[in-house]
Each structure stands twice: as structure tokens, then as C-alpha cells.
Amino acid sequence: MSRYLEGKIALVTGATRGLGKGIAVGLGEAGATVYITGRTLESNDNSGSLRETESAVREAGGICIPVQVDHNDDEQVRLLFDRIQDERGKLDVLVNNVYSGVQALADGYGKAFWECEPNFWDACNNVGLRSHYVASVFAARMMRQHHQGLICTISSWGGLSYIFGVPYTVGKSACDRLAADMAIELKPHNITSLSIWPGIVGTEHIIRLAAQMRESEATDQQSSMFKEGYNWETPLLTGRVIAALAADQTLMRRTGKVQIVAELAQYYGLVDQNGDRPVSLRSLRFVIPFAIPALRKYSWLVPNINIPWSLLLLSTVRSPKV
Secondary structure: OOOOOOOOEEEEOOOOOHHHHHHHHHHHHOOOEEEEEEOOOOOOOOOOOHHHHHHHHHHOOOEEEEEEOOOOOHHHHHHHHHHHHHHHOOOOEEEEOOOOOHHHHHHHOOOOHHHOOOHHHHHHHHHHHHHHHHHHHHHHHHHHHHOOEEEEEEOOHHHOOOOOOHHHHHHHHHHHHHHHHHHHHHHHHOEEEEEEEOOEEOOHHHHHHHHHHHHOOOOOHHHHHHHHOOOEEOHHHHHHHHHHHHOOOOHHHHOOOEEEHHHHHHHHOOOOOOOOOOOOOOEHHHHHHHHOHHHHHHHHHOOOOEOOHHHHHHOOOOOOOO
């Protein structure tokens, strides 16, 4: 991979495993010096750790600095940014990825919101939406000093349509709005703010979920899709896309907008870890075989044409209506 981010300083929050780990590797292989955060520095139970991510980034040829941080504690976050300022004097890229709601979502799966305790909301959105805002405050203060920067907030398609429960979808919608509204105030300072939507990412959690579904008797479309690993992305693809965005001299034209990982991979000519290029979840190449499972083996025959947002909002997407 070309090392076009040499000299750039990046921070990826929540990078002990999953998407954050892949993003850190993608930035590192492009030459960036990558700070990573998480609560677990060393791990003995195969659940992921900052040290493991550090090793993966270094194997990809990057420089990685792990910092143990609990994003529930604003003072720890402030000290993190003070350290980056002291050691590097700048921050070029912030990736707001940290999220602690996975277990809460698993515990609340299939339950209505009133059947869960009120702290279900906090579990999904404190170390998540709120943490993204806090980190962005400190990052913007640093980036303004150099009149440049990129803030990427990891969101999902769940911001448009109900999935995983009320706190999750409301939180993801708010992440999109956070990125859009920050962009308005950051644009005069030449700082770009984006909301990033990966597709179906084969993280450790999703791989375990797929294994559980394969053992179950569920036959619905969503379960079938997970069992087969249909059109999955690896976490590295999101990392490579963010690295390409960070090097794009015309990046400001995208500020405030949702950016879909698969569509950006096609635009920048990037491939995933396995050499494949998954399609967008709004592509006919995904939608038609998703609806007709027998076509999945022949999905390459379906045109890779994206359904316009106007049609999505009128049909399958159940976003708030006006």
C-alpha cells in the first residue's frame, strides 16, 4: 500500500478490536502515526486489547501508540488530547468509533423499549454518541490551530431504519446529525466532519452472531444473510476508505454528509482485505439477491446501480416522515 499519510497524526477511539482495530490498521498501512484508545491494554481472554491492535498496525508497517482510556471519564479524554498535543503538536484525523453498547443490545434483543431498564439508553449512547461529541470538542480545539483536519464519526444504516431497538437507532440518527451540524461550525476553519456508514462488517461480534444463527432454525432473510456472510466487509475496508478520505485534496466538498464505505471504496479504487469489493447496501446487486437468496451465487450478474435516496425514503427506509 502507498504510504501517502506519512507525517499525519490520527486518533481512533475504541480500537481494541472490531471496526476500530481495522480502521487503525488501515490508517497505519497508509503511513499515519495512529493513537488508539480502549479500556483494555493487555488481554488474556481473547476479547481484544490495545496491545493486539498495536501489533496488527505494526505488522502493516504503521506506527501505533496505545493509550488506555475510559471514555466515560471526560478527564481521561482531556488528558489524552493533552498528550497528543505535547508529543505531536497536532492532530490531523479523529475517528469517533468507541462504543460500549454491544452487550446491552444483545441483552435487550427482541424486547420492546419499555421492557428494558431506562439505563439501556445510557449503555447504548453514553460511550458512543456522547463520547463522540466530547472527543470532537477536544479535537476541534487542536485542529483549529492548524486550520485543517478531518473528523469521522462512525454511524450506520440503523440511523435510517429501525434495527436493534430504540436507543440504537435514535443514537445512530443523532450521530449523523452530530457530524452534519459540526460540519457547519467547522467549515470556516477548514475542518471536515463526516458520518461514515460501513456495510455489514464481519467483526468478532458479528462472526459469533452468525455462528449462533447457523445453529438456530431461523429462516428469515436477515438470519439467512448473516449465516451466509453475504456481502460482508472486513473492518480493514473502512480503515482504507478513511485513509483515502484523509488524503483527498477535495475532501471539503463532502463535509457534513453521510459517506458509505462501499461506495467510497469503488470511487477510490480500493479493495477489501481479501481482494473483494463489497457493494453498497443500496445497490441493486445487494438488494435483489438479498430479497431472492437463490440469486446470491450469481449476484455479479446484477447491475451495481445504487437506488436513489428519494426512492429509499419512500419505500423500505422507515425514517421519520414529514
